[in-house]
Amino acid sequence: MHNAADLQEIVDEIAARLGASATLEDRSFRLLAYGAQHGDIDTVRQESILRRRATGEVRDYFERYGIARAGGPVRIPADAELKVLARVCWPLRHADVTYGYLWLLDSGELTDERLRAAAPLVARAAAALAQEARSRQDLGHGLRALLSADPEERANASIDVPGPVAAIAVRESPERVAALWTLPRGVLARAGSPVALLAPAHLAAEVAQTVQSAYGTAAGIGATRADPADAWLSWREARQALRIAEHFPRHAPIARWEDLGVHRLLARLSQADLRELAAEIAALDVELAQTVEVYLDRGGHVQKTAAELGIHRQTLYYRLGKAERLTHRDLSDGDDRLAVHLGLKAAHLRTQNGP
Numbered sequence: 043m044h045n046a047a048d049l050q051e052i053v054d055e056i057a058a059r060l061g062a063s064a065t066l067e068d069r070s071f072r073l074l075a076y077g078a079q080h081g082d083i084d085t086v087r088q089e090s091i092l093r094r095r096a097t098g099e100v101r102d103y104f105e106r107y108g109i110a111r112a113g114g115p116v117r118i119p120a121d122a123e124l125k126v127l128a129r130v131c132w133p134l135r136h137a138d139v140t141y142g143y144l145w146l147l148d149s150g151e152l153t154d155e156r157l158r159a160a161a162p163l164v165a166r167a168a169a170a171l172a173q174e175a176r177s178r179q180d181l182g183h184g185l186r187a188l189l190s191a192d193p194e195e196r197a198n199a200s201i202d203v204p205g206p207v208a209a210i211a212v213r214e215s216p217e218r219v220a221a222l223w224t225l226p227r228g229v230l231a232r233a234g235s236p237v238a239l240l241a242p243a244h245l246a247a248e249v250a251q252t253v254q255s256a257y258g259t260a261a262g263i264g265a266t267r268a269d270p271a272d273a274w275l276s277w278r279e280a281r282q283a284l285r286i287a288e289h290f291p292r293h294a295p296i297a298r299w300e301d302l303g304v305h306r307l308l309a310r311l312s313q314a315d316l317r318e319l320a321a322e323i324a325a326l327d328v329e330l331a332q333t334v335e336v337y338l339d340r341g342g343h344v345q346k347t348a349a350e351l352g353i354h355r356q357t358l359y360y361r362l363g364k365a366e367r368l369t370h371r372d373l374s375d376g377d378d379r380l381a382v383h384l385g386l387k388a389a390h391l392r393t394q395n396g397p
Contacts, residue, residue, distance in 0.1 A: 050075040052167045056144065056160050063147040066167060069110075069140060069224035070252070071101050100124060109133055110140055115157050117148070130157065134168035141171035175223045185232045185240060188270070189277040196274060203230065206268045208246035209277035210239040211284040213259035220256035225249055236284055240273055250296050260287040261296045282309035289390040308387055316392045322385030325368040333361045335386040338379060 049066060057064040057077025064077040103124055109116050109131045120128040130152055132144040144164055146152060187199035189209065212220075213236050222231040222239075229249055230240045237257075241249045243266040254261040262283025264276030279299040286305045287297035299306065308316075323331055337347045337358070348358045362373060371378040 048170060049167060052163050052170075053077045053144075056146075056163050059160055059163070060146060060152060060156060062149075062152060065145045066134075066142060067145065068142045068171065068227065069221070070226055071143075072226050074142065074227075100126065104131060107131070109143060115154075132157075132164050134164065134171055136165075136168040136172035139172070141168060141175060174227075185230045185238060188240070189238060189274050191274060191278070196271070201230070203228075203240065203270045203273075204242075205270045206243040206266050207240055207270050207273050207276065208243045208266045209264040209273055209280040210241060210246060210250045210253070210261060211236040211264075211277070211280040212239065212250070212253045212257060212261040213237075213284060213288065215257040215259050218257050220253050222253070225252065236281065238277065240270075240277075247296075247298075254296055260284060260294055262287055263296065263298045265299045279306075282306070285309050285391060290387075305387070308384075308391060311388070311391075313392065316388040319385050319388035320392050322371070322381050323369060323389060326365055330361055330365045330368070331386060331389070333358065334365045334373070334382060337362060337373075338383045338386070342373075342379075 053064050053066045053075040054077050065073060066075045067073050103121060103126065104118060107116050107118050109118075110133070112131075112133050113135065115130050115132045118126075118129050118131055120126055128148045128150075130146040130148050132146065133140045134142040134144060144167065184199055184201040187195050188201060188203075190196050190199075214233070220237070222233065222237070225231060225239075226241075226245055226249070228242045229245065231253075232238045237253065239249055239253065246263050246266075250261045250263050262280045262285070264279035264283065267273055267276045276299075283293075283297040283299045283302060286302055286309050287294045290297075290305065293302065293305065302309070311319075323334070326334065333347075333351060336350055337344075340346045340350070344355055344358060348355045351358070353361075365382075366373055369382060371382050373379055373382065
């Protein structure tokens with residue numbers, strides 16, 4: 043990880059040399075350092091310092107000027123509606139990759155000549171962020187050992203992270219790529235199937251949302267662990283939560299382990315156990331299975347079930363009666379209802395070639 047004090051020193055020197063208010067943010071617009079105040083400030087700078095990052099609306103406004111691809115300083119005009127003062131955005135690029143942004147409030151005195159005087163400092167900041175990105179990539183390789191179910195492999199993990207933490211599993215996509223190196227500081231990532239992430243607990247939901255959106259798939263978040271040595275347990279839960287998110291729309295696209303209720307028990311079952319439960323409803327076709335599942339999900343409420351399925355109540359009664367005959371179960375009996383309901387849920391998680 044980079045030394046925060048070094049970045050702060052660079053920003054302070056830039057602010058002093060240019061006589062302008064300066065802030066330094068990573069690629070995800072998370073504040074890393076800010077310099078002493080010079081002249082007026084706007085709401086955006088205040089929010090960035092207080093909340094440690096810019097709002098989505100403001101980020102969209104800035105990105106409209108092509109800052110992610112710019113090779114040098116970009117002048118961004120003021121916007122009264124957003125309460126944005128004119129500023130210069132200097133992308134922190136190293137080896138043609140943007141790692142962050144330097145922001146300078148501009149009262150009209152930041153000429154191109156004055157900006158060139160700060161170029162060596164900007165290059166220094168970009169190199170520091172690039173070095174951090176490489177270090178995080180190396181840490182990502184050690185994440186496999188930290189999350190392993192094998193205690194011997196975990197004992198050899200060469201990384202040390204502060205707690206509390208939460209693990210995140212995200213289904214990868216062959217069509218889309220997520221820039222894992224742009225995630226907030228303190229987040230470890232490892233590509234794979236699924237993608238593995240370990241984040242400070244307070245950032246877990248945000249990180250899961252970011253990566254899931256990038257892939258357009260599904261994600262699971264494991265329970266928080268105060269001791270990072272137990273992160274492997276959170277990782278196991280994250281993968282199981284991912285299974286639920288992929289098979290149950292009500293929990294998609296991001297499932298949190300704590301929110302899954304009885305689905306946590308189903309997610310823990312082996313494929314053999316799931317097949318045994320699903321055998322309860324093997325005789326039902328797709329239409330009958332859907333009808334019974336909606337009926338049981340709605341607590342046996344006939345009117346709600348018929349409305350959701352878009353069928354007449356008599357049609358519903360006919361289908362339920364047929365399902366009872368095929369399964370040899372009485373849906374008015376609590377144990378029979380439970381057996382059928384579990385069978386329907388298990389069928390969603392069962393795979394054809396599972397172990």
